Amino acid sequence: MSVSSIVMSSHWGREVRHKLVSQGSKVLAVVFPGQNYSAERPLLEYAGKLAREYGCDLLLLEYGYQTARVPFKREEIDIVAEECKVALASLPEYEQLLFISKSMGTIVAGKVAAEPGMGEKVSHLFLTPVAESIPFIRQSRGSVIYGGSDPMFTGQHSAELSGLNQVRVYRIDDANHSLEVESVNESLAVLLVIINFYHEFFRDSL
Numbered sequence: 001m002s003v004s005s006i007v008m009s010s011h012w013g014r015e016v017r018h019k020l021v022s023q024g025s026k027v028l029a030v031v032f033p034g035q036n037y038s039a040e041r042p043l044l045e046y047a048g049k050l051a052r053e054y055g056c057d058l059l060l061l062e063y064g065y066q067t068a069r070v071p072f073k074r075e076e077i078d079i080v081a082e083e084c085k086v087a088l089a090s091l092p093e094y095e096q097l098l099f100i101s102k103s104m105g106t107i108v109a110g111k112v113a114a115e116p117g118m119g120e121k122v123s124h125l126f127l128t129p130v131a132e133s134i135p136f137i138r139q140s141r142g143s144v145i146y147g148g149s150d151p152m153f154t155g156q157h158s159a160e161l162s163g164l165n166q167v168r169v170y171r172i173d174d175a176n177h178s179l180e181v182e183s184v185n186e187s188l189a190v191l192l193v194i195i196n197f198y199h200e201f202f203r204d205s206l
Contacts, residue, residue: 001022001023001052003020003022004019005017005019006018006020007089007091008083010064010083011083012042012064012067012070014064015067016064016087017036017062018062018087019058019059019060020057020059022057023056023057024057025094025130026094027094028057028058028094028096028097028098029057029059029100030058030059030097030099030109031047031048031059031060032105032108032109032112033062033070034105035105038039039060039061039062041178042136043178044127044129047100048100048184050154050198050202051202052100052115055206056098056206057094057145059087059091061084063080064167065080077107077111081111083114089115094197095121097113097118099122099142100124100127101129102128103177104130104177106126106127106129106132106162107136109124110133110135110140111122122140123140123141123205124141125140125143125201126143126144127146128145128146128152128153128177129144129155130152130153131152134160134161137161137164137167138160138161138164142166143168143169144168145170145172146172147172147174147175147179148174149174150175150176150177151177152177155171170197172190172193172194177192199203
């Protein structure tokens with residue numbers, strides 16, 4: 001296993017460093033962070049660790065505005081997506097791609113997967129998606145995990161995904177946008193349930 005960085009310039013005037021963990025796999029798992037939820041926070045950190053356990057190479061994306069420590073502007077999301085496409089294009093071609101995305105990152109992952117020739121190679125793990133993600137989810141295959149108390153993705157949004165044979169949808173009762181609940185101990189128990197859903201995603205996808 002080797003760990004390296006893909007260093008690129010960004011729209012925000014700062015270099016970004018995308019972390020690449022290589023272990024000779026033909027499958028690449030790509031982590032798309034949330035707006036304020038980095039790849040080092042629990043939901044994405046454990047998903048990345050599991051990807052490595054399942055033998056995948058792993059790419060942890062970093063957004064230019066995060067590196068520059070400036071606020072994210074919603075109208076800049078296409079710039080974020082384009083820079084992620086450039087990072088992926090810099091790598092050798094993989095036979096299969098697993099896109100693991102959180103919140104705003106679910107939109108970015110959807111935009112990247114919409115590139116011609118990309119979609120058929122991609123399986124998605126959408127974590128706490130937002131309403132704008134729904135058109136992308138409907139065109140994808142994989143899993144969705146959302147919180148029952150998440151105001152950004154409600155039961156009404158989930159209902160728009162009903163009847164999709166290629167997408168599994170999991171609801172975590174009482175969980176918020178970080179898939180946490182009020183008690184620390186209960187949040188850890190919820191995380192274990194979520195990790196079991198991760199295992200299902202990797203077993204289904206690989």
